Amino acid sequence: MLGLDASTGISRTNLWACMGLGLLGTAVITFLPAAQPYLLTDALGLSGDELGRTTGYLQVAAEVALILSLVWYGALADRVGRRPVAVAGLLLCAVGAALYPFAGNVAVLVVLRVVFALGIAALNVTMSAITADYVRDHARGKAYGWLGLFSGIGAVIAVLVLVRLPNMLENGGMAPATAAKVGFLVVAGLVLLGALALRGTLAPGLAAPVEQRVGLTRLVGEGVRLARDPGVALSYAASFVARADLALVASFLSLWIVDYAKAVRGMSATEALAKSGAIVGIAYMVIVVGAPLFGWLGDRMRRQDVVILAQALAAAAYLSTLLVSDPLGPGMMLVAAAVGLGEVGVITTAGPLLAQQVPARFRGASFGVQTLCGAIGIFVVSGVGGWLYDLWRPAAPFALAGACGLLVALFGLVVRNRVTPSPDAASTTDQPAGR
Known part of the structure; x- marks a missing residue:
């Protein structure tokens, strides 16, 4: 399927279900934050400082929930199996999305945002x-490339279709509050149907035998201790930069373009958003197209070398924003394309490196710690970058991300010849790791 060499016991249906999980999961992950402004303004009637404070509360609550739960989910996936955790994640997202527009106050909204997170x-x-x-x-690089492609398609579907559902319903005659409720319920229903379908198409796998089960605390500890391996440490560091890069494209790039269009060019808010969407769309288009490219490279180069290459490309792309004086000019189009290529590179290369470095029985725990590093990266780079955006210049968050990427690339050059794949990292679905 798509040129992938499946592990023992994995069917073509299972592989398609894996890609379907990437598409559906990314679509729902993208939907709620993107649709949230419509809900807060048109459905709940928030405005001004109240809108900003509420958005901040929701974002902080979501990130705290992510940071506190990621490593435990990874350990749980090693203990009881991947499929139950994945399906449970979809169900939690469905519940959060379904109830979100029914929240009567900010406190309830924060609780539901935590459920979704x-x-x-x-x-x-x-x-x-x-x-x-x-x-x-030997095919994991390509697999992560295809996963990136399907995830990108999911994000596009969320932005172009799902997010517009409430507005389409409102244009059809519904009141804003009713349109928001119906739109969110439709999305929740689709996620629920997807969860049921994946429950039947993902490989059932095996839970660890009772006599071999390791406590969750020990599994979490193993995920942290694995960072003593140079390859694992490089993968964790790359994830720190990768997730932060994703946040920059989603937030600061749009903010920079909109601010400039309104303040310097005198455009209306609608015109500014249209310009922003066109330029950010270039970055996302390159992300979708570039994912298979880096997946292909990941199977033809040493995994640590392709991570270093991706980090260097991303760093160069982000630092090039310092040369942009007019974010609405043609130069910004090239920078957006370079940023998209660098971003997809760092996103798709860290996973295969980690997978080859850790014993299969601790794979879930290690991916939990890796994702935690990414969440911390968002906190650090977005927080410091936002402060520098106001005090220095709009390109500051990107320059900060570029500097972090250079440090990771340099660290990779130092340890690249000390990275040795783990002999216990092979994926065998007839063992507990393949559940």
């Missing part, structure tokens, strides 16, 4: 672990 955490861990389980090591 717990679902996101489960999906982030299991999408990576399942991909590593289902494909033999």
Whole structure:
């Protein structure tokens, strides 16, 4: 399927289900944050400072929930199996999305955002672990490339179709509050149907035998201790930069373009958003197309070398934003394309490296720690970058991400010849790791 060499016991249906999980999971992960402004303004009637504070509360609550739960989800996936955790993640997302527009106050909204974030955490861990389980090591780069492609398609579907559902319903005659409720319920229903379908098409796998089960605390500890391996440490560091890069494209690139268009060019908010969407769309288009490219490279180069290459490309792309004086000019189009290529590189290369470095029985725990590093990266780079955006210049968050990427690339050059794949990392679905 798609040129992938499946692990023992994995069928073509299982592989398609893995890619379907990437598409559906990314679609729902993208949907709620993108649709949230419509809900807060048109359905709940928030405005001004109240809108900003509420958005901040929701984002902080979501990130805290992610950070506190990621490593435990990874350990749980090693103990009871990947499929139950993945399906549970989809169900939590469905519950959060279904109830979100019915929240009567900000406190309830924060609780529901936490529920949704717990679902996101489960999906982030299991999408990576399942991909590593289902494909033999020599094809894992390609597998992560295809996963990136399907995830990108899911994000596009969320932005172009799902997010617009409430507005389409409102244009059809519904009141804003009713349109929001119906739109969110439709999305929740689709996620629920997808969860049921994946429950029957993902490989059932095996839970660890009772006599071999390791406590969750020990599994989490193993995920942290594995960082003593140079390859694992490089993968964790690359994930720190990769997730932060994703946050920059989603937030600061749009903010920079909109601010400039309104303040310097005198455009209306609608015109500014249209310009922003066109330029950010270039980055996302390159992300979708570039994912298979880096997957292909990941199977033809040493995994640590392709991680270093991706980090260097991403660093160069982000630092090039310092040369942009007019974010609406043609130069920004090239920078956006370079940023998209660098971003997809760092996202798709860290996973295969980690998969080859850790024993299969600890794969879930290690992916949980890797995703945790990414969540911390978002906190650090977005927080410091936002501060520098105001005090220095709009390109500052990208320059910070570029500097971090250079440090990771340099660290990779130092340890590249000390990275030795683990002999226990082979994916065999007839053993506990392949569940």
